[in-house]
Amino acid sequence: RCRGDALRAFHAALRSHPVNSKNPAMKEQAQGTMLKVLTSFKSSEIEQAVNSLDRNGVDLLMKYIYKGFEKPSENSSAILLQWHEKALAVGGLGSIVRVLTA
């Protein structure tokens, strides 16, 4: 598996975000997919992935990160915390506020 695949999967997962969907199954699936993608990244690759996003992308990523925190699995929290650190550096506290007010 090469690095390019993870980045492409990351962007694809963000793009296929079920906006305004009230279907819980769809949301669960999207969350599961995104979690798989996020945990597949190496720590050193995270910063670059975050920097490739625009403001809306960072906000969306932050929402997925917090959703991931809700149901921690074997190793998910550790990698999510690294994603959180990088996303916070770019999105600032405002991106976290928007997770809370969404």
Next chain:
Amino acid sequence: MAYHSFLLEPISCHAWNKDRTQIALCPNNHEVHIYRKDGAKWSKVHELKEHNGQVTGIDWAPESNRLVTCGTDRNAYVWTLKGNVWKPTLVILRINRAARCVKWSPKENKFAVGSGSRLISICYFEQENDWWVCKHIKKPIRSTVLSLDWHPNNVLLAAGSCDFKCRIFSAYIKEVEERPSPTPWGSKMPFGELMFESSSSCGWVHSICFSASGARVAWVSHDSTLCLADANKKMAVASLCTETLPLLAVTFITENSLVAAGHDCYPMLFTYEESQGTLTFGGKLDVPKQSSQRGLTARERFQNLDKKASSDTANATLDTLHKNSIRRISVLTGGKANCSQFCTTGMDGGMSIWDVKSLESALKDLKIK
């Protein structure tokens, strides 16, 4: 930048008189205190005690020199200075929840009060009965009205609400004024007409402001966003998701520049680019004191690691002028078209006066358009 610490309690709201020699503020209780500038000092000259609940809004009419206050006791009072005493006149707002904000209209013949009753009371003086009466604007407001601002034509009123929307209504009162002429927001303006409604943001609208010309309206919401609607662009809305904590107060300082402040305790500049319809962050408007960067002793370093799991040498104290959230901003000189000084008050009980020229020269990257 002049900072004066009035209280240890938060300043709930403030208003200035016309020549900016006196400031009326609520010290987080049921009273309004008026301070007068005496050289470099501020001395308290009046205490207005009439409200039975916290005073949530104060506005000082510059020409007629009347004060209007509103509070959680569901009342509003119009105060007139008789000799050296401020005399209150009760205004029945006909609301059953707390009043949250109050604003005199530009011609000072009306004032609007926003409340938790999910409506706006437009109050005007009825000459025959010698008292203030009010009319309600209700539809389609779904929650508390937190902030109000009048359009320069004395008829249109912008309201920010806890139902996440910014709206512009007509508050035309035929008893006190002529029919208004058409504006970019519309031509038909019967009382209560909804001229504009924003799509939902995701946060309570804390503060709202018309530009000096009235063609633009800007608002800040609790989801850390700043939005601007431009009537000259078919009411297109530009919005900016900020990286900061939510902003609580916003004002125009030129037709294209805004200053906003909130829970981050410092004012910030934003610029509206009309051609592209975008809002951008223009910089932090605070000049922190350069505290001496002394190194940490080994003991302090270990304590940091133990308490905060951080080896950061950063201070735990705020290095902003205000030490707590800024709740209100007011323009002091120059008006909203060409503001040269503005004032902030906050939860730290302090009041700060900011000089735009000084800020421009102190912060080299600042561009006020």
